[in-house]
Amino acid sequence: MASPISIRGVSRRFGETVALRTVDLEVAAGEFIALVGPSGCGKTTLLRIVADLVDPSTGEVRIGNATAAEARRQRLLGLVSQRPAVLPWKRAIDDVRFTQKIAGKVGFDPAKVLREFGLEGHENKRARQLSGGMLQRVNIASAMAHDPAVLLMDEPFAALDEMKREEIGEWFDRELAVRPKTVLFVTHHIDEAVMLADRLLVFSPSPGRVLEVVSVPVPRPRDASFRQDPRFVAIAGHVRSLLMHRTVDAA
Amino acid sequence: MRDAALSWSLRVATPILSVLGLWYLAIFFSGLPAFVIPRPERVLDVLWVDRAFIFEHLLATLEVAGFGFLWANIAGIGLAVLFDLLPPTRHMLMPAAITLRNVPYIALISVLMLAFGDSILSKTTIVALSGFFPVLVNTLQGLRSADEVQLDRMRILNASWWQTFSQVRLPYAIPSIVAAQEITGSGAIIVAIAAEWMISSTGLGYVINNAMQNYRGDKVYAVALLATALSFLIYSLVHWLGRRLDWRAGDPRR
Numbered sequence: 001m002a003s004p005i006s007i008r009g010v011s012r013r014f015g016e017t018v019a020l021r022t023v024d025l026e027v028a029a030g031e032f033i034a035l036v037g038p039s040g041c042g043k044t045t046l047l048r049i050v051a052d053l054v055d056p057s058t059g060e061v062r063i064g065n066a067t068a069a070e071a072r073r074q075r076l077l078g079l080v081s082q083r084p085a086v087l088p089w090k091r092a093i094d095d096v097r098f099t100q101k102i103a104g105k106v107g108f109d110p111a112k113v114l115r116e117f118g119l120e121g122h123e124n125k126r127a128r129q130l131s132g133g134m135l136q137r138v139n140i141a142s143a144m145a146h147d148p149a150v151l152l153m154d155e156p157f158a159a160l161d162e163m164k165r166e167e168i169g170e171w172f173d174r175e176l177a178v179r180p181k182t183v184l185f186v187t188h189h190i191d192e193a194v195m196l197a198d199r200l201l202v203f204s205p206s207p208g209r210v211l212e213v214v215s216v217p218v219p220r221p222r223d224a225s226f227r228q229d230p231r232f233v234a235i236a237g238h239v240r241s242l243l244m245h246r247t248v249d250a251a
Numbered sequence: 252m253r254d255a256a257l258s259w260s261l262r263v264a265t266p267i268l269s270v271l272g273l274w275y276l277a278i279f280f281s282g283l284p285a286f287v288i289p290r291p292e293r294v295l296d297v298l299w300v301d302r303a304f305i306f307e308h309l310l311a312t313l314e315v316a317g318f319g320f321l322w323a324n325i326a327g328i329g330l331a332v333l334f335d336l337l338p339p340t341r342h343m344l345m346p347a348a349i350t351l352r353n354v355p356y357i358a359l360i361s362v363l364m365l366a367f368g369d370s371i372l373s374k375t376t377i378v379a380l381s382g383f384f385p386v387l388v389n390t391l392q393g394l395r396s397a398d399e400v401q402l403d404r405m406r407i408l409n410a411s412w413w414q415t416f417s418q419v420r421l422p423y424a425i426p427s428i429v430a431a432q433e434i435t436g437s438g439a440i441i442v443a444i445a446a447e448w449m450i451s452s453t454g455l456g457y458v459i460n461n462a463m464q465n466y467r468g469d470k471v472y473a474v475a476l477l478a479t480a481l482s483f484l485i486y487s488l489v490h491w492l493g494r495r496l497d498w499r500a501g502d503p504r505r
Contacts, residue, residue, distance in 0.1 A: 051407055073409050085404040089422060089498030098418070102408045146408070 002030040002182045003076060003149035005050065009059030012045050018207035019045045022059065025201065025213070029149075030180040032220065034193035034200045036239060042208025043186045043201075044154055050184060051079055051152050063150055071150070075103040078148035078181075082155040084139035086127045092138045093123040099145035107147025108179075116178075117141050118171070133164045140172065144179065151181045157192065165189075166224070169196055173221040190243070194236045195222060202242050211242055289469040297473040304458075309477065311453040315371060316443040319378020323435050326379060327386025328428065335394050335420070336412065352384045356442070357449075364450045374446045374454075381442045382435035389431035393424025422498060429493030436489045437482040444478055 005027040012020040020042030027033055035043035048054040050061050052068040063071035071077055079085075086095045096110040114123050117137045127135055136156060144151065157165045169192055176183065187193050193200050200214040216235055218226065226232050274291055281288060298305065330348065334341035359380060363373040397420045405415040447456025455474050462470035 051403075053403060053406060072407060075409055077407050079403060079407040081400040081403065083398075083400050085398070085400040087401065087419070087422075099404075099408060102405065102410045102414055102418075143404075152407075 002180045003064035003071075004029045005150060005182055005184070006062040007046075007050070007059070008062075010046065010049055010056045010061060011058045012042070012049060012054065013057050020049075021207055021209035023201075023210055025210075027182055027184070029182055031199070032176070032183045032185065032197045034197035035184060035186045035203065036188065036190060036193045036200050036243070037203025037208065038188060038205045038243065040208075041203035041205055043203050045208070047152050047154055047184055047186050050150075051077055075105055075146055076149045078143040078146070078151045080140055080143045080151065080153040080156045082158050084127065084135045086135060086138050086142060088127045091124045091126055092119060092130065092141075095138060096142050096145045099142045103146035105146040107145050110141070110145065113141055113145075114138070117175070132160055133168055136160065136168065137171075144181070147179070149182060151183045153183065153185045155186055155188070158187070158189070165192065166195075170221075170224060172196070177221045190236050190239050191227070194232055194239065195226065196220075200239060202239055214239055214242075286466045286468040289472055293469050294472040294476060297467075297469045298477065301470070301473070305455075305474065305477065308454050308458050309481075311451075312440070312443050312447060312455045312478075313481075315374040315446070315454060316378055316439040318371070318375045319443060320382060320436060320439040322375060322379035323382030323439070324386055324432075327383040327431070327435075328390050330383075330387050331390035331394060332416075334391060335416070348384065348387060351380060356381060356445075360446055360449055369451050374443060374451060377446045378439050378442045382439055385434045385438075386428070386431045389427040390424055393427030394420045396427065397423040426493075426497050426499060429489070429496060432489045432493065433486055437486040440478060440482045440485060 005025075007023055007025040007027075009022055009024060010020070011018070011022045023046060025033070035046060037043050045054060049056045050063075050068055052072040061068040063076060066074060066076070086092070087098065090098060093110050093114060096114065100106045100110070111123060114120070117140070119134060119137055119141075122130060122134060127138075130138065136159070140156065157168055160168060173196055185193070185196060194216055197216055198220065199216065202211045202214060203209065204211050214235060216231075218229070218231060271291055278288055278290060285293070330344065334345070356377065360373075360377055363376055367373040367376075394416075401419050401423075402415065405419055410418075443454065444456040444459070447454035448460050449456070451457045455478055458474050459471050462468075462474070
């Protein structure tokens with residue numbers, strides 16, 4: 001299950017500070033959108049507005065036919081943070097069940113999904129007994145355990161090393177093919193964004209505004225060979241130059 | 252195995268031997284009379300001979316300390332939960348709690364004595380008043396120490412206040428609450444004895460007072476020894492219980 005997202009005239013200021021200038025975006029059901037930009041550009045703020053954790057100063061977000069607040073109350077949203085939100089005193093499998101219990105929805109069989117996530121034999125371990133990559137997989141499993149229509153991900157792989165990051169990215173792409181979700185994915189890692197996303201929202205430095213929406217017209221899931229594809233190189237290069245010029249201009 | 256047993260007996264024996272050694276040194280070098288500083292064997296003898304009398308008063312002290320401790324926790328944890336549930340109450344009640352905390356206990360004991368006389372109520376109230384503040388402050392701080400990403404997770408799942416409180420905030424607060432128990436638990440004994448010393452005709456505090464008036468230093472020491480052991484025992488018990496409740500126990504990163 002996946003829902004379209006409509007972001008209309010959304011902006012946010014904190015007191016005098018403009019955190020995010022007006023953003024308009026229509027996201028199709030099942031689409032993967034990467035929000036790319038330097039630190040402090042407002043990409044996390046936009047994610048938190050869609051999550052109904054922050055109110056927009058102007059505009060509104062609609063998820064399917066619901067407002068962001070209604071979508072949250074209907075448990076249509078899943079949130080994956082950079083720091084895993086796995087409860088330190090719970091075993092991996094109990095943490096996945098915990099989401100289902102709180103949401104009152106059983107999206108899938110926790111044991112089965114942990115197996116599919118490559119965590120067979122680790123179901124009964126606690127957070128501190130798992131490696132960073134495994135812990136992030138448990139975190140994603142828990143975030144998806146109630147089968148949300150929308151996944152909101154805030155630099156989920158940033159704490160992992162480069163190898164792990166690529167590996168988990170490809171794995172996640174394949175997972176989404178099995179369980180389609182509409183995804184908003186915050187990252188400052190350009191290659192990761194091009195590898196995973198259907199479209200990239202490229203942000204300028206603060207106060208954040210969208211410089212360009214870049215499409216990656218290659219079907220998902222994509223395998224590692226896409227990194228050598230001339231289209232990958234061209235798109236990543238274009239995004240890099242967008243961000244570089246902006247950073248230089250700002251400086 | 253033998254090494255473990257040996258090191259354990261050393262750990263127990265060393266402090267006892269050093270205390271006894273210092274005690275004898277003090278007797279020989281201070282030149283103070285025996286009613287001021289009696290010999291250890293004399294003190295143990297008193298503890299044994301007067302055991303029925305002392306035990307009776309020990310029970311009275313334990314009653315005061317136990318109920319006071321209980322009320323300190325009910326008030327401390329209860330207020331912290333109330334402040335968390337209804338933040339405005341914090342601004343209303345916290346100044347009163349801080350004021351109460353800073354009034355000299357002797358003044359409070361006097362007022363309570365006037366109000367309730369020498370009763371379990373007045374003594375229990377003093378123990379509760381002296382103990383609730385560390386519980387309140389630690390519980391509040393513990394409830395706020397919950398990881399922000401966990402709280403976001405609960406919000407995104409539209410969890411109720413009670414679910415967030417019982418499943419996330421309270422478990423995060425437990426180490427802080429336990430730390431407060433170590434202060435309040437052993438403090439309860441000390442404060443109970445002090446209150447009894449001032450206003451009571453029962454309890455270990457009364458026994459000390461009574462012994463002093465009869466120049467029975469040995470009896471004072473006997474009670475002091477007992478009270479210290481008791482306070483230490485309670486501290487150890489709370490500490491042991493706390494480690495069993497603490498989800499961080501055994502975490503190598505601690």
